[in-house]
Amino acid sequence: MAEPTNSLSIGQVAERTGLSVHALRFYENEGLFVEPVGRGPGGRRVYTEDHVDWLTVCIILRASGMPLPALRRYAELVRTGDGTERERLALLRxxxxxxxxxxxxxxxxxxxxxxxxxxxxxxxxxxxxxxxxxx
Known part of the structure; x- marks a missing residue:
């Protein structure tokens, strides 16, 4: 199965976001991604532009002092989708x-x-x- 042409390696995502490879793995293990991180040949992580966009949101929220549990909850709500907007709004407010x-x-x-x-x-x-x- 061929990888999408817009796929990014963990190193490329680390370079683009300023996060370390270790931090990217940590974010994934903590359930902070709203879309699952795919796997390529040999089990290597494959990211998309959507992952980079989401990481940018996470980086800004963390830099503003949002605690990890709140960020995890926010990601969970976004992942759940429609019907969670009020709770997302309350969390952000x-x-x-x-x-x-x-x-x-x-x-x-x-x-x-x-x-x-x-x-x-x-x-x-x-x-x-x-x-x-x-x-």
Whole structure:
């Protein structure tokens, strides 16, 4: 049986997504793919563009702090298909609330950092140097 022309090896997918080969296997073992990963000759994994697109969603959700169990649940709901939209929406809204809170905390951190940079720039401009006691 011939492989589809748009098939990708695990190495190609790793290169395109920035995930390691180990991470790709982990994602598969954790049930995070919405479509099964096919197998080619010799049992090697065969991916499609749809897998890469889905991985991009997973990468962004993980980077935003979505816990693995929530991502697994989201993948399960997508895999199930029609009739799970309300639960998917609720899951994403809950995550949005968490991300918005993180952004608020990071904004406070950034405000402090900017303030401290201004303090040091003023000290250096005035004195030409900053003394260790002026932190």
């Amino acid at each position: 809950e995550h949005q609330t968490q991300v918005t809170g993180q952004i608020g905390k990071l904004t406070q951190c950034l405000d402090l950092i900017k303030f401290k940079i201004g303090v040091y720039e003023d000290l250096i401009d005035r004195n030409g140097t900053c003394h260790p006691t002026q932190v």
